[in-house]
Amino acid sequence: MISKIGVYVDLKGLFWWKGKGFINKSKRNFLIIMNPEEKINAIERPETVVSGSFRKHMEQIGKVLESFEKAGVKVLAPATKEAVNPDEEFIILATDDPDKPPHKLEMDFMREIREADFLYVADVDGYVGQSAATEMAYARLKNSPVVAAEIIKSFSDEIPEEAQKLLRKIVSDTLPISDISKGRIAELKQKLTELEPTSLTEGESRILSSLVKKLLKDLKSLPL
Numbered sequence: 089m090i091s092k093i094g095v096y097v098d099l100k101g102l103f104w105w106k107g108k109g110f111i112n113k114s115k116r117n118f119l120i121i122m123n124p125e126e127k128i129n130a131i132e133r134p135e136t137v138v139s140g141s142f143r144k145h146m147e148q149i150g151k152v153l154e155s156f157e158k159a160g161v162k163v164l165a166p167a168t169k170e171a172v173n174p175d176e177e178f179i180i181l182a183t184d185d186p187d188k189p190p191h192k193l194e195m196d197f198m199r200e201i202r203e204a205d206f207l208y209v210a211d212v213d214g215y216v217g218q219s220a221a222t223e224m225a226y227a228r229l230k231n232s233p234v235v236a237a238e239i240i241k242s243f244s245d246e247i248p249e250e251a252q253k254l255l256r257k258i259v260s261d262t263l264p265i266s267d268i269s270k271g272r273i274a275e276l277k278q279k280l281t282e283l284e285p286t287s288l289t290e291g292e293s294r295i296l297s298s299l300v301k302k303l304l305k306d307l308k309s310l311p312l
Contacts, residue, residue, distance in 0.1 A: 134277060135162045137201045139223040140210030140237075142179040146171060148212050148265060152237075155268035156208075165200040178310055191307035194219070198226050198300075206233040206280060210265065214241030216255070221247045222303040224255050225296035228288070233260040233280050246302075251295050 136156065140149050150169035157163070170182040178190045185193070201207055207227040209220055216224070221243055227234050236259045243252045261279055263272060288296070 133160055133162050134205045134273065135164050135203070136206050136208050137165045137197070137204045137223075138163055138208050138210055139201075139220045140212065141215075141217050141220065142166070142171060142181070143174065143177070144217075145210060145212045146174070146179075149210050152208065152210050152265055152268065155265065159268055159270045159273045161273055164204050165197050178307065189308070190310050191304045194304060194307055198223065201227050201232060202230045204232060206235050206260075206276075208263070209234060209236045209259075211236050211238050211240055214238045216240055216243050216247075218244040218246040218303060218306075221251070221255055222299045224258065225251070225299040228255075228258045229293065229296050229300070231285070233283065234258050235261050235263050235276065237265050238262060247299070248295075251299055254292055254295055 138149060138152050138156075140152075142149065146169055149166070153163055153166070153169060166181055167183040168181055171179045172182055172184075172186075173180050180186065180193070188196070201223060207223060209216065209224060211220065224234050239262060240256055240259065243255070247255070260283060261276060263276060
């Protein structure tokens with residue numbers, strides 16, 4: 089006999105289970121009762137943010153956006169693959185506010201990561217640049233699962249060795265770009281619901297937080 093369990097969901101039914109924990113996206117909640125296996129299918133449409141090198145791999149990231157849409161996953165950011173300055177160091181997308189400086193745009197991007205059910209890192213050829221690595225760090229600080237397209241092989245030289253080791257450990261699963269489908273998303277959703285919540289040590293939190301601070305500082309110094 090399967091016992092009943094109580095869970096909280098927001099009024100839109102949007103939440104993400106993490107083992108024994110979950111994320112609420114609304115301050116207004118109510119209690120419902122469901123069987124353990126029912127909680128796996130409670131999310132009608134998972135939400136994600138796609139991270140990667142917009143300057144080097146925008147074509148592949150565009151494929152990710154299209155594949156997630158077909159698979160029933162809502163991409164909170166980026167909202168488009170169209171860049172207005174494709175050759176610049178910091179890419180401005182057609183949907184970005186042109187009056188916002190780079191560090192403010194990055195803060196907006198991180199805000200979407202906080203709201204997403206998981207962060208998807210499009211690490212083409214296994215490479216993770218400074219921005220993507222920092223966004224991985226931010227996701228972990230906010231207890232959001234991280235899924236990578238490929239097994240990570242290398243990081244930007246901007247990422248310290250101790251941070252690289254930690255970032256490799258926080259990847260919950262891999263999902264190749266070519267494999268994104270409704271079936272694989274269903275498998276991924278179930279796997280993420282089974283994750284046991286873990287806490288960061290004070291030292292680990294400091295390492296990850298330092299990446300976020302450094303990136304925002306670097307972006308703030310870019311010429312407008």
